Amino acid sequence: MSYKIKFKGPESLSGKEFTYCPGCHHGIVHRLVAEVIDELGIREKTLMVAPVGCSVFAYEFFDVDGTVAPHGRAPAVATGMKRAMPENVVFTYQGDGDLAAIGTAEILHAANRGEKITTIFINNAIYGMTGGQMAPTTLLGMKTTTSPYGRSAENEGYPLHMAELLSNLPGVAYLARTKVNKPQDVLKTKKMIKKAFLAQIEGKGFGMVEVLSTCPTNWGIPPVEANKWLEENMVPEYPLGVYVDKVGDEK
Amino acid sequence: MEYKNKVEIDQERCKGCGLCIDACPTGTLGFSEGFNAKGYHPAAVVNPEKCIGCGFCYQMCPDVCITVSTLEKAKA
Amino acid sequence: MAEKVMVKGTEAIGEAAIRAGCRLYFGYPITPQSELTEYMSRRMPQVDGVFLQAESEVAAVNMLYGAASTGHRVMTSTSSPGYSLMQEGVSYIAGAELPVVFVNVVRGGPGLGDIQPAQSDYFQATKGGGHGDYRLVVYGPESLQEAVELTAKAFDVADKYRNPALILADGMLGQMMEPVEFPEFRDLSTLPDHSSWAMQGAKGREPHKITSFDINEYVLEQMNLRYQEKYKKIIENEQMWEEYKTDDADIIIVAYGTMGRIAKTIVNMAREKGVKAGLFRPITLWPYPYEALAKLADQAKLFFTVEMSMGQMVEDVKLAVNGKKTVEFYGRTGGVVPTPNEVLAKLMELI
Structure with a gap:
């Protein structure tokens, strides 16, 4: 009798310790992306574009070629890479400030061109790196350091639903919104991330997974409670599910 | 003592967020009494006999600190 | 060919x-x-x-x-x-x-x-x-x-x-x-x-x-x-520049690009009037050919920078000449291209 490993960190992570706060979901999603890269056997041809925000160091956490784009421009950088290297696999990893505020034009047009890239979109309803300011995805009534009295529709508009917006574009081949606050959701999310990569690999078009995530530090809620807060507050605002799937089921 | 399933937690890498403890369905895990070099109480295996090898702790760990193994008969 | x-x-x-x-x-x-x-x-x-x-x-x-x-x-x-x-x-x-x-x-x-x-x-x-x-x-x-x-x-x-x-x-x-x-x-x-x-x-x-x-x-x-x-x-x-009739020149016109090309005509018009003008035309604007331009400061009496702007490169000309000689400027802006005649008229005023 001997022990056989059932669960162990994936090869496609560099092994560097994450710079994220305790309980932050970035780390879970990083691990899932790396597991998918391992399973697809694409580590040696994957190119990563990290954003500006908490995950600005993400290019160091993956054992693949990587760069950091200017704030919000990751889909444009990835477009240039993919057009130059169509045989490679290119993905962007972006937060809600990066993708849904300053980079709205770049993500919309990359998706609309059916750019054969994959985007992992972390929606935690707040700006993390800069210290908890309002994001376009901040919930109505939610207090942040730049909406100290709570976000109001009258002054700041409504939470921006990126998955729904992009789902109207014919260039999109896979699009889903998910969460990782429970083990079952983590497993489901991994399957979605895999499909978002397959959309690119099979040449079908643009793939994106929006992951509802916690920011315990800037929400001011301990990690375990933050998972519950996400369930009770974010899920009702941001419906989960698969919005576009032209990839189909795995054979 | 060897149990059927084994959870190992990298005590120095752990940031003590407790998501694994919360996700564990059997109460295998708890916080360590001591501090690690980062100043956190890392998660630790407190009831090793209870582990069923489900990997929920691994799935929820944001810092890739956890390895789960299970005893298998060596193949002849 | x-x-x-x-x-x-x-x-x-x-x-x-x-x-x-x-x-x-x-x-x-x-x-x-x-x-x-x-x-x-x-x-x-x-x-x-x-x-x-x-x-x-x-x-x-x-x-x-x-x-x-x-x-x-x-x-x-x-x-x-x-x-x-x-x-x-x-x-x-x-x-x-x-x-x-x-x-x-x-x-x-x-x-x-x-x-x-x-x-x-x-x-x-x-x-x-x-x-x-x-x-x-x-x-x-x-x-x-x-x-x-x-x-x-x-x-x-x-x-x-x-x-x-x-x-x-x-x-x-x-x-x-x-x-x-x-x-x-x-x-x-x-x-x-x-x-x-x-x-x-x-x-x-x-x-x-x-x-x-x-x-x-x-x-x-x-x-x-x-x-x-x-x-x-x-x-x-990597510095590049062109000198046009600078050998005996005591007036050095400095201009680049389209203005540099027009300035060659101005040099010839000035010479017809008996003014010994020459052109220094930087081709690399960075790195700017400071030393090559500075060499002309000993022989020239006057540097005259002409630009299709209100005077930007003239600052580099002044850096090169380093106070040794006077640096004058003429420019038009907003999309107006100076004509050889108006530049020449300005030059004749200066001397």
């Missing part, structure tokens, strides 16, 4: 880029360079290249960043307001040390300005433009033939130093037609090998990381010092 063909300025630069081995072009329409973007949309598919019209100049410059980071020759062209929009990306490209060739067909400014030729983006081109301590190699061609040659050179220099380069043209150069002799097509297999740093997939090697970023101030300072070492080498090796 290749045959001379009649081409428009913007198209001459586009064809020169393709012949230099550029197979990736990302751009956005803006007058007066749209013909270059259009030309690339026709030509790139013919040479198995990539043409993509971006959703904005902001997106275009970042597509360049991505494509250049894979080690390929890439280019864009734009005009003043568009180049302003690109500055964030230019700064990142300089910081990440990526070889990219930019073309700015300068028009009147500031703001929306107009679409007539101007030289009022000189500061932006040569002194930075975006944030941080960085430089682009900047070329100011006076003719289409020179633009063709400098485009090829810009790609070589960008590759050699892993640094962006800029062709600073103007609306006059972009829109004029002239006979041009093109070089042969560059054999793509002879292009520099960038596999030692480029993002092409970490197969059998450590991953390559390309950034303009380090959170540690001491490491970032080291990165900057490395850039400066590179800039020092560029200053040593």
Whole structure:
């Protein structure tokens, strides 16, 4: 009798310790992306574009070629890479400030061109790196350091639903919104991330997974409670599910 | 003592967020009494006999600190 | 010897880029360079290249960043307001040390300005433009033939130093037609090998990381010092200028690009009036040929800078002359091109 490993960190992570706060979901999603890269056997041809925000160091956490784009421009950088290297696999990893505020034009047009890239979109309803300011995805009534009295529709508009917006574009081949606050959701999310990569690999078009995530530090809620807060507050605002799937089921 | 399933937690890498403890369905895990070099109480295996090898702790760990193994008969 | 063909300025630069081995072009329409973007949309598919019209100049410059980071020759062209929009990306490209060739067909400014030729983006081109301590190699061609040659050179220099380069043209150069002799097509297999740093997939090697970023101030300072070492080498090796009838001149007209070309006529008109004028025409605007210009300070009585702006390069002329002689200036702006007669009249007033 001997022990056989059932669960162990994936090869496609560099092994560097994450710079994220305790309980932050970035780390879970990083691990899932790396597991998918391992399973697809694409580590040696994957190119990563990290954003500006908490995950600005993400290019160091993956054992693949990587760069950091200017704030919000990751889909444009990835477009240039993919057009130059169509045989490679290119993905962007972006937060809600990066993708849904300053980079709205770049993500919309990359998706609309059916750019054969994959985007992992972390929606935690707040700006993390800069210290908890309002994001376009901040919930109505939610207090942040730049909406100290709570976000109001009258002054700041409504939470921006990126998955729904992009789902109207014919260039999109896979699009889903998910969460990782429970083990079952983590497993489901991994399957979605895999499909978002397959959309690119099979040449079908643009793939994106929006992951509802916690920011315990800037929400001011301990990690375990933050998972519950996400369930009770974010899920009702941001419906989960698969919005576009032209990839189909795995054979 | 060897149990059927084994959870190992990298005590120095752990940031003590407790998501694994919360996700564990059997109460295998708890916080360590001591501090690690980062100043956190890392998660630790407190009831090793209870582990069923489900990997929920691994799935929820944001810092890739956890390895789960299970005893298998060596193949002849 | 290749045959001379009649081409428009913007198209001459586009064809020169393709012949230099550029197979990736990302751009956005803006007058007066749209013909270059259009030309690339026709030509790139013919040479198995990539043409993509971006959703904005902001997106275009970042597509360049991505494509250049894979080690390929890439280019864009734009005009003043568009180049302003690109500055964030230019700064990142300089910081990440990526070889990219930019073309700015300068028009009147500031703001929306107009679409007539101007030289009022000189500061932006040569002194930075975006944030941080960085430089682009900047070329100011006076003719289409020179633009063709400098485009090829810009790609070589960008590759050699892993640094962006800029062709600073103007609306006059972009829109004029002239006979041009093109070089042969560059054999793509002879292009520099960038596999030692480029993002092409970490197969059998450590991953390559390309950034303009380090959170540690001491490491970032080291990165900057490395850039400066590179800039020092560029200053040593890459200065270009033309001197026209300076041998016996005691009036040195300093002008570049379209204005430099017009200034040759002014030199000849002045000489007909018995004024010993000569022209110093910087071809690289960065690195600026300070020392070559300074050498003329001993023989000349007066330096006279003429620009299609309210006086930007004149500051570099003053730096070169370093107070040894008087430096005078004449310029028109907003898209107005000074005529030889008005410049000559101003010169005669000064002496």
